[in-house]
Amino acid sequence: MKIDSITFEVIASALSSTADEMAITVMRSAYSPVVRDTMDYSTALCDHLGRVAAQGLTLAVQLGAFPEAMRHLIEQFGDDMEDGDIFLFNDPYGSGGQHLPDIYVIKPVFIGGRLEGYAATMAHHCDVGGITPGSTAMHATEIFQEGLRLPIVKLYERGVPASPIFRIIEKNTRQPVQVLGDLKAQVSACASGERGLREIYRRYSAEAVRFYVNELHDRAEALMRAEIAALPDGEYSFVDYLDGLGENPEPLAIAVRVVIAGDEITVDMSGTSKQVPAGINCPIAMSNSAAYCAIRSIAAADIPNCDGYMRPIKVVAPEGTIVNPVLPGACAARGVIGYRVFDAIMGALAKILPDRVIAGSEGGPTLVSIGGRDGERRFVLTEVMVNNWGARASLDGPEGISNPAANLSNQPIELIEAEFPLQVVEYGFVPDTGGAGKFRGGLAFVREWRLLGEEAVFTVRSDRRLHPPYGIGAGKPGSPSSNAILSGDRRQELPPMPMAALGLKARDSFRHVGAGGGGYGDPFERDPAMVLDDVLDEKVTPEGARRDYGVAVDLAAGTVDESETARLRGSAGTRRGQERR
């Protein structure tokens, strides 16, 4: 078949608009806040071989997880699929799942009696059982404590719902209405994906669609290979650390060695810490995905988000490590490691692509689940919180933005207060927290919840306290995170990753401060006018400006004190190179 670039563009555009339409269907008809407001879900349209052909504009870091899920689905059910079947699973061990709350719902699409593709969705469900509300506890030591494990099963068989499976799910979650409602939203999105694919086949022959989808993969692959070939061959290493578990944390290493050879790239994570008896191990599906996402993000060209671009990227993650755990590794809070893989790859690539990477960001979303009883009603609030990026070579790191590997939203405070016995006491930026640099890292955020009901328990997954987000060049790291329970006048500091569910009594608060983004370049080279702007906006205090940037501000006049600044920066010239603070 001869390639016609017009048909190519029309088919590619139809595929991606269909994947977007699936994402909109989930967003608008989902029930739980974590799906509907935070938008922790993904959609994809796969070709007849199960390769991702288009992704809905949702979570970047989840796109690369579909291949593992599709591989398992096809291995196990490749010769047992019929029109009207819909598959469901979440098991990280043997099904390509990521952690138990992430449930895949995938529908094979048959056209003219032949399997032509798959409409695939994945959503983070608000509760699948396990030891704490929200099913994202870090203190589980085995997956068996984390909730309902679903191997690949048919949720619908030839269009008929498998009611026993719905009933098993219903009985294994604290939030049956929301979970079943969200599953319906996923099924609905699969139906719209199927409809979209049928429309494409109505206009073009099956052979033409297959041909052009192949072409899409091939072009994406060629573009990615060209990007990689332009990089200098060599090995670039970086080690980033998680703070570690509980009260006496031992650092956990994410060791990344990026090997560039010709037009292929290998992300080798040998040397990463062994898996731990806590729910932070990151199953291979997400580790792969984080690596694909990082490499995709440093590419200059606009590459189609399909399977083809992943082909020249190889991921090595030894079994039994925190980036490729084996049974019975607990993994409910695995995101903290998945997002760190992204950061570590950025750190390695900073050596050869200083203009394209970003300094360390806040460390992946902070995950908080608060659950309890409000009169007769059980409630669970799950919040996935993001806020800032590290600085770039010629731009500050923004604050008030989703993680670069995710595209998550915050939940409206007023909706939380209207639906839960909780008050959000504060939500905002914290001054002097962005890593100082010629370009500043994004500010940290604070969020504080006060319990208005009688009793609740909560879990928190956070990080970046002892190993704050790194700066690049002479850029300083961002500020560390903190967690505390406020009870009257008492303040109880919590470790970054408490290994237990914690109790809240009426009027107690949980206060979380995220980490600030890392800075980029020498802070004493920052344009004093930019420092002044930050001071006037109270993003940097006058003391911070002197200390971190060597800039003196005349607050009354709203100007930079030039002579004092020259003095501060001059005297620092001799100090520079030594370690300040």
Next chain:
Amino acid sequence: MGEPTLCRLGIDIGGTFTDLVLMRGDASILIRKVPSTTDDYCRGILLGLDALLAEAGVAPSDLELVVHGTTVATNTILEGRGARTALITTRGFRDVLEMRRLRIPQLYNLQYTPPKPLVPRRLRFEVAERMGPRGEIWETLDETSVFDAADRLAAADVEAVAIALINSYANPEHERRVAAILASRLSNRLHVTLSSDLVPEIREYERTSTAVVNSYIGPTVEAYLSSLMDRLRAAGVRAPLRVMQSNGGVMGAAAASAKPAYIIESGPAAGVIAAAAIARRIGLPNVISLDMGGTTAKTALIENGEAAKTTEYEVGAGINLSSRLVKGGGHSVKLPFIDVSEIGAGGGSIVSVDSIGALKVGPRSAGAVPGPAGYGQGGTDATFTDAMIVLGYINPRAIAGGSVALRPDLAEAAVAGIAKQLGLSTIAAAWGIYAVAAANMTRAVKAVSTYRGRDPRDFALIAFGGNGPTVAIEIARTLGMRQVIVPPAPGVLSAFGLLCADTEYVASRTLFRRLANLGLEELEDVLAALSREARADLARDGVTEEESELVRGVELRYSGQAYELGVALPSGQINLEGIAAAFHAEHERTYGHCSPGAPVDLISVKVIGRSPAGVSAGALSSLNGHGPRAAKEEIRITHFGPDLRPQDTPILTRPALRGGSRRGPLVIEEYDATSVIPPDCTASVDLSGNLIIGIEQPQ
């Protein structure tokens, strides 16, 4: 020839042209297109007005109503020229405006930076107070903190202020008290917006941002409308001035000055309203409108004669790439908008070949200057218009009734450059440009139809704007639609829409209550209060109770969902079971599933007070035959895909189709647009002058 009865005037300002439509007392219509005077839009308006009134033989004092569609609100934001604005908010929530919803419209772009907030952090002041979600006072307002804020506002020399406190939708008391204190301490020239007054609905970021947008554009819009009013008065016009809102209703100039956030999408709304009027007139309740001009194409869904609305909108995000997932590129405005999906494809859209060798049309535009290569004004980039010249669709000598001469050789050279990159013939590349532009716009049509659970095959397509009729049939064909309608005077349809629009005010309130626990009496009380509010707004524009009607509706969702669906209430007696049943049905229709057993929350109540314009789209039939009436049939060579062989194609004017339907290929040339009818379609003209095109679709 002057009519003794009163006349109405519609004025629609676009980036390139200002269109004026005058309807005389006998419903006959005159139109005038004048260049927009971007340094001072009023000058162009007055020039056009003088000429139009002279032609019509109408005195300025004979005008009974002037309705205006304006881009002043949007431009103020796009150009960052709004007022120096402050924000007063609850202690602990100074950054709600800047945090926004965090999401960004692009993946994998590490150099992305979010838009700057319209109020910088230094001008965001906190006051000590706290409302609870049910309107209960958790912390009383500390007035000394308001005095402090007032002093800082005065020192900062701001021109406008927005007041947006947490949970004020449930109880506006604190916001009102803050406003009263500011009024007592500051100059009364300050443009003040209370979030609880403008949009008393739940979700703090969206409500805050809406209030901020309103304040930011307030002084500019107010100055513009008052200057226009003064100059109309000086010219002898005594009629009231009303302004088109984004939701397709019109409001008085005073209301628009106080609540300018309502008029952000003034221009696009007018075209949709005209399309809806035409659809009703020809008995087609379900249509999709396609308005393609020089830089963008806009689509909207019209169902049962009414344009679909949304309250999720962002201003300043540039061109919306048609997907509601793409959020975060602009500033949220949570007010009713006609749900217009926009895409960067217009006559001036520049053609390029991207890194994977795919052909792209837009979103960059050659604009009015230099314009398409074929305009011979120095442009060398190939544009959509150049491809239309190459395919023989657009008259190669001149457009706009001969006023713009064309250079087909330059158009062809530009398209040939693209063809070379693709390894195609020039004709094949031109067809590719046409097909890709149509595919882009197909996405915009899907965004208003399939994305909301509607099947485009159940709709006809109404095409207008300078380029809509050129490309509409290809889009319709892709989506399986069978009918395309091109109304008379497609190039000035938006200005006509201004005259069809009802005067309209929306009053709304968030209740956020489980439907089953809500007393019918309570709902009726709220409806009655909102009805009084809407009637009072109408009364300020001189509308009496007899002239007005009220439309009541509620927004509902299953308990736990985040997005509401609107359900209209019947005009008489209401009952809660009926409301629930209507909601289940709407959920089933939109998402393909519903849960009749699940609890339903009633989120908000709305009453729309409306005074019908009383203008029928039939008035447009007086324009039938407007433009050149040359009876002689010309023949031109055109090319249609996929075979692209040259075909002799009759070039007609609309009246030539009066005799009956004709089969394509045909090109209908008019003063302000060109309709292209491919070989397997038929075209006819109905009694109102609409061009009706039937498309053969494979079964």
